[in-house]
Amino acid sequence: MSKVVIITTGGTIAMSEDLKTKTVKPLDQDTLDFFLPFLEEYVNVEMEHFMNIPSPHMTPEKMYQLALHTKKYLEDDEVLGIVITHGTDTLEETAYFLDLLLTSDKPVVLTGAMRSSNELGADGPVNLVGAVRVVADPSSTGKGVLVVFNDEIHAARYVTKTHTSNVATFQSPENGPIGTVTKKGIRFSHAPLLRDNYELSPPNTKIGLVKAAAGMDDLLINTLIEHGYEGIVIEGLGQGNLPPEMLGGIKKGIEKGIPIVLVSRCFNGFVDAVYGYEGGGKQLKDLGLIFSNGLNGQKARIKLMITINLFKKDPSINLQQYFDV
Ligand SMILES: NC(=O)C[C@H](N)C(=O)O
Structure with missing residues (x-):
């Protein structure tokens, strides 16, 4: 049966705020399993907890391992595409890394959260649902690696984190989002014209x-x-x-x-x-x-x-x- 695979890597989407100390810390990896019934309303999903790190701990070597892992799933005929949950601080770097190295036309979408899971107005659940819906939609094919946040769809090459705390932090200053997630569907307004791909090799140069x-x-x-x-x-x-x-x-x-x-x-x-x-x-x-x-x-x-x-x-x-x- 066709499915969307969600690969989790950590970030605020998988963190909660300690109400006494007011600091935000990682939760157990399986916290995101809570979302599965909500996602299955749209499509069959499988979740794999790949790592549980804050994204300032992300490294090119870990991005490479993630790329190899994502590629393996993309080669499975039953997989429609991949959602990767990620901390927002270095999300654009991982998204662009994958965009340069993955050649499949199947959608790969990164998402996360600006507010931790127990904060008022936590944005993780809606971002995750949006990302899964984008991957499951046939119109997302062949657009390179995408970033879905706050109901907007951005191309990995152009998107950047523009605000330290606002949920609308991800923007593409050059040409705006390439699509929108609405209640009724996924709407793309344009596709990225520029895209280049390179052989998957370890990024071990300083x-x-x-x-x-x-x-x-x-x-x-x-x-x-x-x-x-x-x-x-x-x-x-x-x-x-x-x-x-x-x-x-x-x-x-x-x-x-x-x-x-x-x-x-x-x-x-x-x-x-x-x-x-x-x-x-x-x-x-x-x-x-x-x-x-x-x-x-x-x-x-x-x-x-x-x-x-x-x-x-x-x-x-x-x-x-x-x-x-
Ligand atoms: N909103 C976030 O996910 C920020 C967090 N410091 C991270 O990148 O892991």
């Missing part, structure tokens, strides 16, 4: 992420290089510019053959070789930085972690091509 700010120097970049980081992502200013004092470390990294990807710290728009002054985008392009096509820093880091494996196999590969997508 990639650093540095945010630029007025007056910063190259200390952090030099430190990453000295500590054996093999790739660096820099969140630059505006259209892709940096304080001139950061250039020394960047030149050293490029000379050592370390790929350096430039994104913008603006949450909307693209980096481009527009400015010709010291530290401007034109100079950074000429130095050999890789310009990323609208990804935020944390997602560009995930993409570099995956594509650097291709570069390590064949250093003549120009990584820029993967960041044009």
Whole structure:
């Protein structure tokens, strides 16, 4: 019989607030079993408790294990698709990781909660029902990995956590949600045009992420290089510019053959070789930085972690091509 598989990984959806200390902590893994009868109203579901971690404890290695596990389920003809419950802090990184590595057209949807299970207005149950309904709906096929929160459907490539506590935290600043969950059904308004896939291989390269700010120097970049980081992502200013004092470390990294990807710290728009002054985008392009096509820093880091494996196999590969997508 066809079914939706729910893989749980932890996060606030599987936590409760201690009413005395007012701190939120993980519950037993099987707490989410409570939802099963509500979900079975829509479709046959199976739940597997894969891990029970707060998402700040998520690592690329754990994402990789999750990808292998998800792939295994997707290959089963009886499985319509997968829901993954996840903490919200790093959810967008796991979603994008899976989007880059899973090739099946079956829907894979990540969801979670901003409010713990015993809080007034807890959003976990409605998000989980929404996610299961999206997976069970045939119109969700072939849209890549999705994120369902607060009745909105977002594409993994574009979605980001925008608010520390609001239940409407997940937004896609560039082009909005791609669909909506309504009482009557699932409605998609558009599908993501850009999607790229890579071979499933372990993400075992250390990639650093540095945010630029007025007056910063190259200390952090030099430190990453000295500590054996093999790739660096820099969140630059505006259209892709940096304080001139950061250039020394960047030149050293490029000379050592370390790929350096430039994104913008603006949450909307693209980096481009527009400015010709010291530290401007034109100079950074000429130095050999890789310009990323609208990804935020944390997602560009995930993409570099995956594509650097291709570069390590064949250093003549120009990584820029993967960041044009
Ligand atoms: N709302 C959440 O899930 C936040 C939590 N700190 C986590 O990411 O695990």
